[in-house]
Amino acid sequence: MxxxxxxxxxxxxxxxxxxxxxxxxxxxxxxxxxxxxxxxxxxxxxxxxxxxxxxxxxxxxxxxxxxxxxxxxxxxxxxxxxxxxxETSIHTALYRATDAQAVIHVHSPYATAVACRAGQANRPTLLRLERFELLKGLGLADPAGTEMPVFPNWAEVPRIAAHVADHYGQTSNAPPALLIADHGITAWGKDLAQARNRLECLESICQVLTINGVGIHTRDI
Missing domain, CATH: 3.40.225.10 (Class II aldolase/adducin N-terminal domain)
Structure with missing residues (x-):
């Protein structure tokens, strides 16, 4: 249709x-x-x-x-x-597991650079983000810090989607965004404008991480 x-x-x-x-x-x-x-x-x-x-x-x-x-x-x-x-299956995984009404996936340069640094080829990780004023733009319960998941860029997109659905279905305080290793960033919200605004906040945070050479702190999920 x-x-x-x-x-x-x-x-x-x-x-x-x-x-x-x-x-x-x-x-x-x-x-x-x-x-x-x-x-x-x-x-x-x-x-x-x-x-x-x-x-x-x-x-x-x-x-x-x-x-x-x-x-x-x-x-x-x-x-x-x-x-x-x-990548439709990733969008629908988010619709099932979160309250998302709109989802945007882009290859913005700084977020993609961070995804390259923080991601692993064979396992999901969590990227620690804290002390950034722009975290307030994500609607977090505690804007002091969060852990954004970074999923491997498996060739089988449904495999990525399954991990996305599993993580967000079980993690109540997860941020409304994710990275895919070597690939890009996805964010969502109550509408397209909010999803875009969240992308802008995260791209700016990733720009600071990249330009200032701030350490990337990750742990396995």
Missing amino acids: SARTVKGQSADQLCDALAAFSRQMYERGWMPGTSGNISARLPGTDDRALITASGRDKGELTAQDMVVVHAATGEVVEPTTLRASA
């Missing part, structure tokens, strides 16, 4: 918003080429979400480049010529 065939003005508006946010992320250098993906729960439905199509240039994305999927499973509601993002 094409996103434009979903009835209701709100669906059209969400398609436009997803395309606009994708172009913004591209212009900032956070979604170079066809990288990255964005999704949001579809208003007026219990179990559906819109996600950016696979293989599309994020700087030229339009409202027509969205795919309707089941929010719990990632299955395409009705096949079309578009393919849902290859």
Whole structure:
């Protein structure tokens, strides 16, 4: 089912918003080429979400480049010529395990650099973040510090998604963001604007970690 065939003005508006946010992320250098993906729960439905199509240039994305999927499973509601993002299963894992209403995955440079330093090839780790004023932007119960998970960049994306669902399903105080080793950062929120704001806070924190040469402190999950 094409996103434009979903009835209701709100669906059209969400398609436009997803395309606009994708172009913004591209212009900032956070979604170079066809990288990255964005999704949001579809208003007026219990179990559906819109996600950016696979293989599309994020700087030229339009409202027509969205795919309707089941929010719990990632299955395409009705096949079309578009393919849902290859990382759809990570988005749906977050929809199942958290209260996320919108999810944004980007390859912003500083967060990706930190993901390269903090990640392991064969096991998930936790990256300790503390004393940063911008942690207040994440809506944490205790903004003094948090541990952000860093998942291995396994070739099998559903394997990453399974670990994401397991961690966030069992960790009540986990931050609304994660890293994938050598790959990038994902953040989420009650809507696209909040997810973007959280990304901005974390990218700035990662910039300080990188520029100042601050030590990266991790532990195994």
